[in-house]
Amino acid sequence: MATYLEFIQQNEERDGVRFSWNVWPSSRLEATRMVVPLACLLTPLKERPDLPPVQYEPVLCSRPTCKAILNPLCQVDYRAKLWACNFCFQRNQFPPAYTGISEVNQPAELMPQFSTIEYVIQRGAPSPLIFLYVVDTCLEEDDLQALKESLQMSLSLLPPDALVGLITFGRMVQVHELSCEGISKSYVFRGTKDLTAKQIQDMLGLTKPAMPMQQARPGQPQEHPFVSSRFLQPIHKIDMNLTDLLGELQRDPWPVTQGKRPLRSTGVALSIAVGLLEGTFPNTGARIMLFTGGPPTQGPGMVVGDELKVPIRSWHDIEKDNARFMKKATKHYEMLANRTATNGHCIDIYACALDQTGLLEMKCCANLTGGHMVMGDSFNTSLFKQTFQRIFTKDFNGDFRMAFGATLEVKTSRELKVAGAIGPCVSLNVKGPCVSENELGVGGTSQWKICGMDPTSTLGIYFEVVNQHNAPIPQGGRGAIQFVTQYQHSSTQRRIRVTTIARNWADAQSQLRHIEAAFDQEAAAVLMARLGVFRAESEEGPDVLRWLDRQLIRLCQKFGQYNKEDPTSFRLSDSFSLYPQFMFHLRRSPFLQVFNNSPDESSYYRHHFARQDLTQSLIMIQPILYSYSFHGPPEPVLLDSSSILADRILLMDTFFQIVIYLGETIAQWRKAGYQDMPEYENFKHLLQAPLDDAQEILQARFPMPRYINTEHGGSQARFLLSKVNPSQTHNNLYAWGQVRNCQVSRGGGQALFEKLVSKWISLALETEFTQVFCWGWGWGGNFEYCSWGGRGHWCGSPAVHSII
Amino acid sequence: MNVNQSAPPVPPFGQPQPVYPGYHQSGYGGQPGSTAPPTSYGAYNGPVPGYQQTPPPGVSRAPPSSEAPPASTAQAPCGQAAYGQFGQGDVQNGPSSTVQMQRFPGSQPFGSVPLAPVVSQPAVLQPFGPPPTSAQVTAQLAGMQISGAVAPALPPVGLGYGSFGPARGPQPNYGSPYPGASTFGSQPGPPQPLPPKRLDPDAIPSPIQVIEDDRNNRGSEPFVTGVRGQVPPLVTTNFLVKDQGNASPRYIRCTSYNIPCTSDMAKQAQVPLAAVIKPLARLPPEEASPYVVDHGESGPLRCNRCKAYMCPFMQFIEGGRRFQCCFCSCINDVPPQYFQHLDHTGKRVDAYDRPELSLGSYEFLATVDYCKNNKFPSPPAFIFMIDVSYNAIRSGLVRLLCEELKSLLDFLPREGGAEESAIRVGFVTYNKVLHFYNVKSSLAQPQMMVVSDVADMFVPLLDGFLVNVSESRAVITSLLDQIPEMFADTRETETVFAPVIQAGMEALKAAECAGKLFLFHTSLPIAEAPGKLKNRDDRKLINTDKEKTLFQPQTGAYQTLAKECVAQGCCVDLFLFPNQYVDVATLSVVPQLTGGSVYKYACFQVENDQERFLSDLRRDVQKVVGFDAVMRVRTSTGIRAVDFFGAFYMSNTTDVELAGLDGDKTVTVEFKHDDRLNEESGALLQCALLYTSCAGQRRLRIHNLALNCCTQLADLYRNCETDTLINYMAKFAYRGVLNSPVKTVRDTLITQCAQILACYRKNCASPSSAGQLILPECMKLLPVYLNCVLKSDVLQPGAEVTTDDRAYVRQLVTSMDVAETNVFFYPRLLPLTKSPIESATEPPAVRASEERLSNGDIYLLENGLNLFLWVGASVQQGVVQSLFSVSSFSQITSGLSVLPVLDNPLSKKVRGLIDSLRAQRSRYMKLIVVKQEDKLEMLFKHFLVEDKSLSGGASYVDFLCHMHKEIRQLLS
8 A cells, every 4th residue: 555645645636635634533522632623725726637627517416405426436326327425325317318327338427536527517608708907007107117018918918808907096096998999988986985886887887778778689699798898898809909008008197295105096996896897797707906006095995194104004003003094994805805706706916016005904805806916016027027927827728727706615424514714715605514513714604705716726624523422433434525616717618626535534542543644744734824824814923823832732742652751752753743843934934923024914925825735835834945065966954044054055935035045155256256267167057056946936936936146144135044043043942053954854864853842842741831832932932922022022921921 | 090190200210100000019919910911011112212311410301202191290309409409417308498399200101101000090909998098198209298187197097007017907098088289288399280199109218319319429539538427428329438547438337427425315316326347348449458567576556555456546645755545545655666756736747657547447467466375377278068968969069069169279368469378278078977088289099088976076187188279289189070979879868067067177176277167068967966956947936926936046056066166266158058948047056156158059950050159159268258356346435335246256245256257247336325425526436356367367457437426416317327227227136036026026126217217306307297207318218228127038028938048038137238238128120121222331220119110121130139130021022032032022931040142232231230230249149030920020029129018018108107107106
């Protein structure tokens, strides 16, 4: 039998699923004792070049409350042409089209390798993709110019039948009518007035004209959506028009006096965009793309006033309840986000400014609708330009890597219930037999809506084992889960992707080893992190950290081996060995630490954390550091200050940043120009190697990371220095310097770091829990305490002492 | 049967009116056929040579035709010399020498005349009961007496003139016992074969005669304003003005140029003291426009106390070092830079070099202190706001307008010798939503911005909305080309109104300038928006206490809006093209309060109304305007301006605020005493208008006028001006209808008029029989004019007059000047075929009465708004042919609005005359050809104001009798 590692990897590749536990504890009680919940990371649209979609519709279980889809786990009676639903055990007739099936002539969905299968729905007219640009004009001239170029470029990337629309805003909001010839026409709205969807549609004249026309000419083909929307037109018709229009776009002409911010009506602009699509194309895949160069300064959704002397809210202000506009603005954007989600549209936010732009308030627009969030310094940077371009990249079939209006339904076998999901989704509030009463993340439903997706969008889905302890599951019993994702493919087809998985049940008392061995610590770390980040959105930071700590300790308690009064004896099995270290970095990560981050940055980081797949998420939790030297091939090194050596080049990938750092000597060499001398060509190669590697990462990543090329003593070196464990500067109780990065030694010897963790855990187990823990986390505690309390001392503070 | 009488003793230019002799109302009897079948008319005899001899005063003209009835000719002599004799304010207004009485019968060219009356008489009188009734009052024209004998008869009658309302009873037999002859005791006139039994229309004062006399007497030499308290020539007289220290009557006209010294006297006389001021009046090319005086940084020199501006009446004392204010007597220092020595008469040596010391009207350049926010204004802007709803598109209005604007924009008003106008323009179209246009010169195509948030109007763009015409010409042309196309298929019928004005005002505010909105609007604004109106027209309200609501705005929203407009200096000109009720009363609130104009083209059709609309538009766009103006009238101690009438807004009791003021707008100011006046020093008026010129220059225009003061009532009556008085009274009454029932307003007018005349009779006229009606010379037309006011559509609407028409006229009259009200209330009726074709001058007018029309003639009638060409049924074929290019009367299209362009002297002359009439008026008068006996004739007859009107308005004669009765009641 293959190892679990292989099994996990295989499953991930085939189904896009990583479970925290791959053997499931068979009773509710035991499951809760496992600390890490039974959960999975699901990448519903994981790219499967080897999986061509089938051109027919799925066969459903006939029980109305079930409607599970025929899958390889079903019992099939080929003779009677019957199949038994593996969720509700209903026996179903095959539909007439399946009369020819037999053991040797199976439809694809019954074959084991098609545990994930994609159906193309032929019904209904295909609806075109819709792209609605919402463009801020309160930009600097060169910024606007760059943005205009990017937008014009994007037009050439869109499929010719895609509908596009343009809304520009500054002090006013302009909805451009694209159909007209000659005069360019736009509808203008005051940026200060909140309008209802009805009002917006009335004012845009969207409400009535289409109807009587149709009645008058019943014979005409139903072209209704195209007729009624002068604001959204097929790109092939208005390509030139729109290009000109974008070309003529001017900066907001209203004067901005000194000491003021420009008046920017982002809230109203977004509201109009939402209202426009709501009225014209409900339940059709559409992207609202918001490009903004600063914070909303007026009207509903304003984040900061126009007085420059009043800075935009900081975490400190929020703590002090000093952020005047935050609550109201958040409410406004939440309302919009929910409406958008209901309509199946998604909102992207491209915010490029040196200061904050109000992402904190606007985040829900992207988070709830599955839109992108991109943050940059200027539209005139390659970061924005390439990120934006990457939105329109195509897959191996030449289709956009985006999907719209998806609903994800989760069906479980009886022993399980769905507790919730965390990711770019909203609840559809579908109650059913498999919905748990306990919520983890967005719960209380078995269906979620994900308005915008790409092949890497990943949701964390949390389950609850509900089987009672006294109702044992027979040996070899398997639990099953079916994920049904209906979505609009970028080729405008409607598709259904079905993934059905099953895992063995195990009795936790007798077969704990099995369960332990099937633990997927990477998945578990990400799933726990998602829970933590989800909590952090609504709870105080320290509470979340305490909760995480407690979970870690409980997990170690449960699965650690330990001889009494011998801290060094503490052991975790291989399948758990990395987990504490992930938690350690998670605690320091910008997802939970707000110190040194603006509220916008925090929102941005959390946004991406909640949607990336496992690999990317792990990088976010624990950045990767590679070291390049003459001594050998590049090697991963410990994320620690001790890794910063004079004769090394470091490449750090934090997901959001890629830092190339030249050690002191290397930097001097370069300055001396050795790389240009033929005899030092190897030095030239050394310099080039990290650049090439970085380029490789840059090519693939979305959003494009901030690319920093620096050297010893350079001002940008802070990006590296802030991430590494400052063991060299803190004379700690333990010799951090000797710790080797676990990633390095994944297969090999025991990492000191783990030892340390074990030490604290074991100490914690038998002594004063809290205190030990504080010591143990050492500077980490100090660090976070600084940020939260702002007082800079950690010792002896009751806040720290009461962690558990 | 008084045949002779009915064959009217023709006034100098009278026509025989065989059908309706004497009693002019008859025509309305509805039996014209029976009375005067067209066939029975004699042939047109053409102009008679004798006719031309009319003018020489005092020369008796022999009846040119032997057929002329000899009968009553002598009865109503009207020697023009006689008028001359009375001249200005000769005390003797009462019965006087016989010479005056002579009115010569004039020509009687029409052979058939004598016959007709016989036939017609019964029919004529039929509607009015006993035929002889009204004939008893005989007038001695020149003496202005109506036989005293009438009087006794009146009391028993009682009801006789209750008739001014619709309920007109049969006329009692008052007077019948009196043999007319006896009443003429003192009248030595020519022999009268038969005693007249009724008041002869020719014997009562004739406006035509008065106008003609004034023209002859005063038209020839310039009116020099140097002398205090001079009564200027009538508005109908062409005269030149030489400014020698008082403002030209073109700028200011007063009801009286002699003000009673005490308020008691004023109260006794009841003559309103008012000045009709037209601060930016256009002058004929021969007269120089006011000089502009630049006093540099110190600004205009003013009295420290009352702030009056330096003017010729200021007294320099102490060798020129100080001056005493002529208004408040405060003694001020003369600033050193202004010092000048005095000559031996106490006048400054440089008096004649300085306009402000020698002229009645001049301008100062204002300094920055006189500007809003202490900033010199930017050049004003014009915004064209065009209704593009279904109605406007369908009627062709939008296309027409856009086409016209393309060329019209080259003629924006400009200052002096400026190469191009400083005025910027902007464009808005609208229906239920507003469309703004960006016409920035750098654009290849205009950009349209739609604002649908009409509840909360704002201006969507800043840069590119208001542009310089020459810079953005290409874009503007492109826009005007495209507007009609863009909306060609519109189905939108609803419109908004208040948000449109609001938008224009906000645009000016954003551009920080004053300006004018040109609104072209078609329908009642019923779309959901502020200022939304409902159709509340209700004819049942007429003659009830609620009638006033028809004149009041429906909602207060427009007043509020107007206030904001005034504050911004945003003047609104409204062009209405209604097909039905649009509530002019409400829509005109903003134009009215912002000093704008309203033009109304009911049932607009391009073919018929194009010329009129375009001409009005051209004139309106091109005329010189002042923006963001404030006017203040200062007076010397003793009197004070207390009331103001016109198109403006007042936020306090003294400052007249005008968002815009053009050369046609008039402000009427009423004065009251607050102290005794001094005969010696007289009374002074100074009207100061602070405004922004069309080039954006801030200026002050000053008009000064000195009036005499009198202790004798006779002086007052001798120096009155009836036209101005009527102007004031009409405005007073038209404002009154907003607050009181129309009947009350009318009664007030009649009472006041009676009091004025009674006071004269009591205090000034020489003793005479109580039964005599004696009118002051200067006011002898007061009754006829007042009657016209009383009969006007606003105060006594006919069945065909819509509520909108009344509201429209009401607001028009509010800012009319004296000349306009004069012709508006008493239209000019010009016979076209009487005078020889070769004569270059305008034909002399005839009185506006049906009995003056001859069916063999063609007449033009104009009142400043309407122009009719009346064609008699028996006009010679040749005339028909040469005018209309058709062969017979019956082939003339009734309602025709354009005369064919024909190359013959008559056609040329008539068209030339029409053109010259139009040129005289501020609005284009659309021509309507009316054929005798045609249904359109009703419309025409409405303007024959001396006749009894269908709506119940009294005839001149009846009204005069009524007035007489009122006076007698007051006297007794």
